[in-house]
Amino acid sequence: MSKKFCSNCGCELPERANFCSSCGENILGKIEVTQQNSSNLQVVENPFQRQTVFEGNMHKCPNCGELIASFLTTCVSCGYEFRDIKSASSVQNLALKLEMISSQRLDSSNDKRSIMQAVFGNDFTNKNKIKEAEDRFKQQKEEEKASLIINFAVPNSKEDILEFMILADSNINLKEGIDDAVSKAWISKLDQVYKKAEISMSSDPDFLRIKEIYLRKKKELKIRKVKFFLLFFVWIGIVVFIPGFTWNPILTILIILIVIAIVAFGIFKYIQV
Secondary structure (H helix, E strand, O other): OOOEEOOOOOOEEOOOOOEOOOOOOEOHHHOOEEEEOOOOOEEEEOOOOOOOOOOOOOOEOOOOOOEOOOOOOEOOOOOOEOOOOOOOHHHHHHHHHHHHHHOOOOOOOOOHHHHHHHHHOOOOOOHHHHHHHHHHHHHHHHHHHHHHHHHOOOOOOHHHHHHHHHHHHHHOOOOOOOOOHHHHHHHHHHHHHHHHHHHHHOOOOOHHHHHHHHHHHHHHHHHHHHHHHHHHHHHHHHHHHHHHHHHOHHHHHHHHHHHHHHHHHHHHHHHHO
8 A cells, every 4th residue: 555645744644544643634634635627527636645846947959859957058969059048037137127227217308397396306496406306316226226136036046146146246347436336236146146056056066167256256356445445554654654754763664564564464364365
């Protein structure tokens, strides 16, 4: 006789049991559930039978039928080159939503005043107030983008995780600055994606690619912070140590060398972490 399992908790049921000994589920009332579909066919579901659920899709080579691993552009069995490979749909969805936010504009027609009245509660009658309203509208869009980036869920597939890591990396522009809300959101997303990769695919060889992108970008961010710290340190040093040269030049130089050594060691340790 085949084994029976509780449909509520999954525990094995003893023979002729009316209730589950683990969770107390009423077994007798669920022996058979009979449903009738639109074709008047009887469908009997067995609550004791374990069901197999398949997740995701199987990708096969259109030429030979070989299963295709992630990130491949050619079939390992027949060498067939894959064309028209679409990027991860989640990344496309995020990019589309960000573009929709960016495309929002305040109406520049005669209805501008009524729109501003509805949005900001004021009609603006001079250029300064109109400029202020436009700046506020731009700030609202940036905050909306930042919120979308941070809260956008990253799927568990390798393709999506790698695509999001590349997207976050490319949107953190150190030359243009990272103090705005959107850049900070991308930095936060970079950390989110890496943590997800650590949990879901740390034993996968492709995790090394994600880790390399993450560590390189984090190192660049640290170096940028160090540059600002050094500029501040040099300015303080000039103010503090110039009087020292007039008092005791040799001692002042010695103190400067010691401070430089300590700062250099601290910066090195900070960057390497």
